Amino acid sequence: MGTTTNESKPYGTVLIKAKDILDFLLATTDPPTLSDISRGLHASKPTIxxxxxxxxxxxxxxxxxxxxxxxxxxxxxxxAQKAIATFNIVRVARPYLEDLRDKTQETINLGIVRDNKMILVEKLESPTSIKLQSTIGxxxxxxSSAMGKAVLATYDAKELQAYFKSHKLTPxxxxxxxxxxxLQQDLKTIQELGVAIDNEENEEEVYCLGAxxxxxxxxYGAFSISTPKYRLPKERRAAFVRLLLDTRHAIENTL
Incomplete structure (x- = not known):
């Protein structure tokens, strides 16, 4: 006969409700009243x-x-200041990126934006003998990169126009x-799918999927799967897209 445990359940119902209230305050555009919070969280006014x-x-x-x-x-x-000072996207993302590397057997990259460039801050090499050109730093x-286009797809119209004005799209x-x-048409597709594709756009014979x-x-940045194009038939590419989206979801839940 099976038994149930509470080991996986969060401790402290009031703490959870308090976080719900704080999340509500964070998400609202206009500061809410007690009635707004009660209505928004479907909870009684006395409890709130x-x-x-x-x-x-x-x-x-x-x-x-x-x-x-x-x-x-x-x-x-x-x-907030302490969290920002000690936050390290590499440390947070690395376990999930290692798992992605092991499942795909391909190179996994993690980048951040600096001066409208993608800076590579982590690279987990494929166990195969083929090494790609990118280096940490x-x-x-x-x-032209999957990670970069994934980031550009998050920009609003004003930010995107500023980028185009300051950057020549050199092949x-x-x-x-x-x-x-x-590129704007491509970014629209990325917004719809949640995945950016670099189909030999940054390096010949290399195909990348980024988010x-x-x-x-x-x-916080972006990450990608990079592989020689010949190793990515249609079926394997579809599997990689699912793995990429699952990994993004897992990392974002941890942030």
Whole structure:
């Protein structure tokens, strides 16, 4: 006869409800009232009010006595500063990227944006004998790489136009997209699919699948699977897309 355990369940129902309230305050455009929070979380006003009272006493929220609206408290500022100072996307993503490398047996790259370039901060080599040109610390164009295009697909119209104004789309190979119109069409497809493709656009005979890493409107970087094109038939490519999306979901849930 089986037994049930609570080992996998989070401890502290009130803590979970408090986080739901804080998440609600973070997500709303206009500071909410008690009624707004109660309605938005489908919870009773007395319960929400008790938790808000505790959060307010701790400095995690504050209430405007005139408008009755609630705001996130400044107590979060030092926490945020500490989190940013100690955050390392490589450390967070590496276990998931190692798993992706082992499942695909191909090279996995992790990059961040610096000065409108993708800077490679981690590279997990394929166990095969073929080595690709990229090196940790090296840079690549955003418009010609899978990671870069995945990031560009997160830009709004103003950011994208600023990028086009400051960057000439110089061909890296005969397959590089070199006009803003065609690149914008490609970015639209990336937005729909969640996956960016570099089909010999950055390096001949190399095919890459990339995805951006973002959460709560914050962009953390991007990662990609890189492989010689001859090793990626249609069926294997479809499997890689699923693995890429699963890995992105796992990393973003950890952020």
């Amino acid at each position: 009010l008790k938790i808000l009272g505790t959060l307010e006493s701790l400095g995690f929220v504050w209430r405007d006595t005139t408008t009755k609206q609630y705001f996130l408290g400044t107590q979060f500022v030092p926490y 090296g840079s690549m164009n955003m418009y 890296m190979t005969p397959h590089t997209i070199t006009t803003p119109t065609k 951006a890493l973002q959460k709560n409107g914050e962009l």
